Amino acid sequence: MLTNYIKVALKVLARRKFFTFISLFGISFTLLVLMVATAMLDNVFAPRAPESKFDRVIGVYRIGFHGENFNATGNPGYRFIKEYVLDLPGAEATSVFSNSSTIGMYHDDRKIETHLRRTDGAYWRILDFDFLEGGPFSEDDNANASFVAVITDDMRTKLYGGGSKALGKTFEADGQRFRVVGVVRAVPITREVGFSEIWVPIRTMKTREYERQWMGGFGGIVLARNRSDFEALRREFTQRTSRFVFEDKTFNRLAAGLDTRLEFAGRAVLGSQFKGNRALVFRGILAGLALLFMLLPTMNLVSINLSRIMERASEIGVRKAFGASSRTLIGQFVVENVVLTVIGGLIGFVLSVAVLAALSRMELIPYAIFDVNLRIFFYGLLLAIFFGLISGVYPAWRMSRIQAVNALRGGAL
């Protein structure tokens, strides 16, 4: 039965080429845009190397101090992470790290603009970098403020030229001389925690001023043994932070939480005061935007579909006269439409591979390789089928209501 529907669908498509072209153009373009957007979101939110364990990681990326007249929001300071996140009971590991900041290095009379992040030793256990040379620095290195560094392969080329080894060599950054102990594969800038080009121990900071700061410049993450531990870890964190005392009396309320990456994005969009399931609401917003974008293409496809059905009135009349029920006809038309959208979806998929490759090559976002993996293909297929269903149901319903007598006579429908 299904194969029959598909055969009919393909025959119909071949019949009116102009209409088929319009439909396929619309569908493939719509899905192209959605798939490029999906690939970009996947690049930011999905657990990918070096953040491949991040389905088990929650962190504090942003905190807010609130008072009667003043509000201050920003990255947490080192002191906040140290007192409320590090060594959280029940966690497999916890880590503190600075934001990656832009620095200019002067190397052999050249200026190199790059990014530097300061981390503790645990950072390297929670994130899994692909080491090409050497290895990470340890917590001992951090405690002793050793001037050691991990750099990316891209940085190695910039510093020492292509093809050479970097281990044991030194470079100067911000007036300090570091020795390279490890080289990792470059990380896309979209990885909030993993991205940098140079990593050095926190304690190599020029002053210890940062140890007094509640707000600014740092982040902290917690690796749970299991996703189901999130609840207990958050309870523990809330209990710890409930004892927070403000030195500055203009503030009296703290907004901070252990977030997944998606919840953090939700926090940024919804504001830190928002109560409720941030990840869910954020997903809802994304889905809403996608639906809004699909509105126009859907209406377009529906009106084209309606036109095409009217053209097939006599065929429908014959089928009705021979006893096909409305439900069968609706089913047939919806299947036809899904076939059409899946073909359009495949074209869109091929196009999106090309567009993403071009976007990666243009290097709009440093080191971001927008690739298409199975997960994105799966999302794309799902989108195509969803699109096919919503744009096919109304025309199918209209078709099923056609009166057989009128249709056969060729009169007004």
Next chain:
Amino acid sequence: MILHLLKLVWNRKRANALIVAEMFVSFLVIFAVLTAAVSISGGWSRPIGFDWHDVWDVSMEFDIDGGTKASPELHASVMRMLDEVKRFPQVSAAAVSNTPPYAFSTTEGTRRINGKDVTMTIDDVTDGFADVMHVKVVRGRWFNEEDEVSRDIPVVVDTNFAKEVYGDADPIGQKMEEDENLFLRIVGVIEPFRKDGEVSAPMNMMFRHVAHNASHGRLGSHILVRLHPGTNPLFENELATRLRQVAPDMSFTVRHMDGMRTNALRARLYPLIAGGVVGLFLIGMVALGLTGVLWQNVTRRTREIGLRRAMGASGAHVHRQILAEVALLATIALLIGSILVWQLPILGAFSIVSPASFTAGFLGALATIYALTVLCGLYPSWLASRLQPADALRYE
């Protein structure tokens, strides 16, 4: 004639409702894209109020806990760096700034002044800022030595700010309450200053004075340096090395404002370009779809058209009728769209875009939709006008 057309349209209301809805949504999309484009390109041609050529930004790495004052040691070491920078012959001026142009950081606040809520953008700067950024004073004066010992915090505002708050009255000498027993006093007015440069909307800009001797002002983490044109880029290394000697505890990096500008403009323009491309494709898709549907309509109305021809209507007449019908549909869609769009100013749209670009976007969208519908109707209605009455009637 119009009543007759309305009746024809009403008779096929279900199919037409869909077309109207489609035109309506297209109108909204075009309106949004055009308004954004007009607003940005308009901003591009207006002066920005400063000159970013030959300016470097020594961006230091320190954070002052939400709101509290910088420690005296920190203040002293930043001022030491500032004085050292000015000593180089390559440097023509230097100043400390908190949120410099193109730096992706902004201090924004709303204050109640003279019973009116005013949204303003604020930067905290030392007196050299006007020489670094080539700011033009139109009234009063820029900061100078006597401000160092001022009891109030001296501020300079731009003409947008002055006009918004004081209208035609003289703003010089006006005071605003900053804190208990602490006042801001306006000492000068400068030309409109748009901190984010070419693509930013007009803003109410205010500069608060930061004293060298730490008596007042909020210390910023950027030292802006104006160089004499043609300075060797290698000077950057010399500058950085010297500053490290003067302030060994300070972490900083030197950035060039032309590079910062490119990044800032990109961040604002890329989303617009992406939106524009997507919008264009959507409209193209709708145009194709509309042509298809109209074409199909004409084929289905063969008998009606044949009858009209047989009763003596000319081909041109039929041509006009079909086009008028499409235009009528577009009018209905645009009427609904216009009513909706003109609710936006009530919701405060004019604080984001100027009334001029709003109107331009609106008119542009109207014209585009009419042009699009007529264009899409041309081929189908031409087909209809070619129908021979005999062929059409034989169809029965």
